Structure formats: structure tokens, C-alpha cells
Amino acid sequence: MLGFNDIIGHEEIIRHLKNAIQTEKVSHSYIFTGDPGSGKKLLAGTYAMTLQCEEGGTEPCGHCDSCKKAIGKNHPDIIMVTHEKPNVITIDEIREQIINDVDIKPYCSPYKIYIVANAELMNPQAQNALLKTIEEPPEYAVIMLLTSNIDALLPTIRSRCVRLDLKVVDDGLVKKYLMEHLHIPDYQAEIDASYAHGSIGRAKQVATSQEFADMTQNALRILKNADGMEVYELTEAIKELSNDKQNISDYLDLFQFWFRDVLMFKATREVDNLVFKQEINYIREQASQRSYENLEKILDALEKTKVRLRANVNTELALELLFLTIREK
Structure with a gap:
């Protein structure tokens, strides 16, 4: 009740x-x-x-x-x-x-x-x-x-x-709710809460969605390996993403959280405020390899990609441009 x-x-x-x-x-x-x-x-x-x-x-x-x-x-x-x-x-x-x-x-x-x-x-x-x-x-x-x-x-x-x-609910409260009421593990609740932008309804939806869990894993796989991927592997990943049109903006959100984490860790060396805490080894590695300028450029490119996709620019082309920016060091 x-x-x-x-x-x-x-x-x-x-x-x-x-x-x-x-x-x-x-x-x-x-x-x-x-x-x-x-x-x-x-x-x-x-x-x-x-x-x-x-x-x-x-x-x-x-x-x-x-x-x-x-x-x-x-x-x-x-x-x-x-x-x-x-x-x-x-x-x-x-x-x-x-x-x-x-x-x-x-x-x-x-x-x-x-x-x-x-x-x-x-x-x-x-x-x-x-x-x-x-x-x-x-x-x-x-x-x-x-x-x-x-x-x-x-x-x-x-x-x-x-x-x-109705104002948005604080991420910390959303995370606490997911852990206490839906028994979502800490690191997953962190991702779900960030993604939900203060909406308990949306948080519940993604927390109980297998599709969202799979999507998060796939996004992380691409992000961790983007630097070392061969051109043909990247092309494959881009093709796969552009075929999954309805989830593309969710993928871009997840990419944004990742690069914000890298930037945040580079600036503060603190793990507490990261969304992807459990990936700290990869985040630490990327923070040491990338400059502030490079990370700002990537976050900017992610925003531009969202705008391009809303304007119905060719998805594959928009993603190729984004990955080129991500691969620059």
C-alpha cells in the first residue's frame, strides 16, 4: 500500500x-x-x-x-x-x-x-x-x-x-530506491539512476529491463576497446549501432556518462562520483592517456551527434564522425 x-x-x-x-x-x-x-x-x-x-x-x-x-x-x-x-x-x-x-x-x-x-x-x-x-x-x-x-x-x-x-528527484534518492525496493546491485543502480535523470518511473523501467542491461554491456565493450579496435571491427560496431535505431540515443547517453567519468576522474582522482565505478581500471587508464582538450572535444562531438540524428542525418555517417573523434588522442 x-x-x-x-x-x-x-x-x-x-x-x-x-x-x-x-x-x-x-x-x-x-x-x-x-x-x-x-x-x-x-x-x-x-x-x-x-x-x-x-x-x-x-x-x-x-x-x-x-x-x-x-x-x-x-x-x-x-x-x-x-x-x-x-x-x-x-x-x-x-x-x-x-x-x-x-x-x-x-x-x-x-x-x-x-x-x-x-x-x-x-x-x-x-x-x-x-x-x-x-x-x-x-x-x-x-x-x-x-x-x-x-x-x-x-x-x-x-x-x-x-x-x-514536479521537480526531478535527486540521483542519490533514485539509486537508494532501486537498491532497497528492487534489490538492484549498487553499480547497476548508479547507472540506472544517472540514466533516469531524476525520474523514478524511468529508473524502474530501465532497472528491470534486460534489454537495457545488454545495451550497457555492449556500450562498455565498445568504449573499452574503441582505441585498440581494427578499422573493420569499428565499422562492424558502427553498423550494429546504426541498425539499432530506436536505442541509439540511449547508447549516446551511456557514452556521455563514460567520458564524463573519465574527465571527472582526471580532474579529481575521486571514484565516488563516477557512474561506472566498477570500471575504474579502464577509466584510470583512459584518464591518463587523454588530454582535457580531447575529452571536451569528445563530449562536444556526442552532443553534435545527437543534434545530427534528430535532424535525420545518415546514422552511419554521424557515428563514423563520432568514432573518429573518440579515436583521436
Whole structure:
């Protein structure tokens, strides 16, 4: 059972939500905004469950009838708004699930809560229709809009909702979570946490993905041997990478972590802050062989490669240029 106490990070938002419950100043409309995987759904769901909990505290009790229904995702007064098409929420869907429903009093709870995930997908007509309900809601209604692109919401909607910005969670907390909850070994949790850029959702995804583990091993194999590879071996590696188009930006991220580690170790001689701690022998060796200028050049080349690939430049060509830079000493 998850309550606010089990959520990693987001302390300020949790304080705000608990305070709203305590002082009975629950708003009729909220916007939870943050990157995909930042925990919007988890926060909104926990808030909804707490608001409906029969114990009436600032944490959901987890065992009353209301909490059990919320956990089982079949609470009649917590409505998750759904949509048919993958990239649009239409006016009909908003009318049917919120506007025409909101005047019916809650079945068994103090509130009637509507959660709209990916709210940026509402087209302007749907948003305009919803605006009236946000402006004049019944006293028991709470509408939560979750979005990773707040600019796609109309200014009129933005100005009438309490806005909660989810910040990224510290890498150390993400790593700790992976080790304690998913029993991921230390060095792997370090890589997963760095890669997830503060998103617990993304960290869980990569930590449990065999594909990501294989990818990390393959990236390391290339990085450790790039200097000594024969031209034909490098060409093979480049071909292999360019065929794996959907993972190419993940590979480039891993390459970036590696060369940042080499640069960091060269500058500080400290192992603590490295992502690839377990590869310290290789990192030490590369740090002694490469100049600061060379490492800066490589990191710059990695950024340029990302830009080129986004601009649909030939993948193989972009990677060849990158490897030429990596092989220069």
C-alpha cells in the first residue's frame, strides 16, 4: 500500500497537499506538471485516495472500504478519464466523463474526483468545454489535470488551477530506491539512476529491463576497446549501432556518462562520483592517456551527434564522425 510517506522526493508538493487536507482548503482544480515518469499519477492517485479515506487523516489508511476500492482501481468516486484515440482527448469524451457526470453527487464519499492523465491531449474544444466546470464546480468536485506539457493547456485553464510542478528527484534518492525496493546491485543502480535523470518511473523501467542491461554491456565493450579496435571491427560496431535505431540515443547517453567519468576522474582522482565505478581500471587508464582538450572535444562531438540524428542525418555517417573523434588522442 502506498501513502505519501512511501513517495520518493516531491516533499514540497506533499506538504502542500497534506496542508490542504488539514486546513480543509482543498482546491477544485489542480495541474500536476512534470516530465514523463516523474510521479504525477502516483501523487494524484495518493491525494485522491487520501481525500476519500474514511479515517479522514493526511495519509490514506489503506484498510477502510474506500481505500480498498481505490487500491483496486474501482472506486466509484475516483474517475480516471479515458480516451479512444492515442493522441487526442475529444470534447465528447470530456462531456461524457466529466461535464455530464459532475452534477451527480458522490456515491459514497466526501468528494467526486476526476483525474485526466496526459491532459495536454485535450483539444481546444475539449478544454473550453471543461473550463466552465472548472469555473463553477459543485462543492464536492475535484479535477486533477496531469501533464508533461503545460504549455498545451489554455491560459484560461492554467490560471484557474493550483499548479504543482514536479521537480526531478535527486540521483542519490533514485539509486537508494532501486537498491532497497528492487534489490538492484549498487553499480547497476548508479547507472540506472544517472540514466533516469531524476525520474523514478524511468529508473524502474530501465532497472528491470534486460534489454537495457545488454545495451550497457555492449556500450562498455565498445568504449573499452574503441582505441585498440581494427578499422573493420569499428565499422562492424558502427553498423550494429546504426541498425539499432530506436536505442541509439540511449547508447549516446551511456557514452556521455563514460567520458564524463573519465574527465571527472582526471580532474579529481575521486571514484565516488563516477557512474561506472566498477570500471575504474579502464577509466584510470583512459584518464591518463587523454588530454582535457580531447575529452571536451569528445563530449562536444556526442552532443553534435545527437543534434545530427534528430535532424535525420545518415546514422552511419554521424557515428563514423563520432568514432573518429573518440579515436583521436
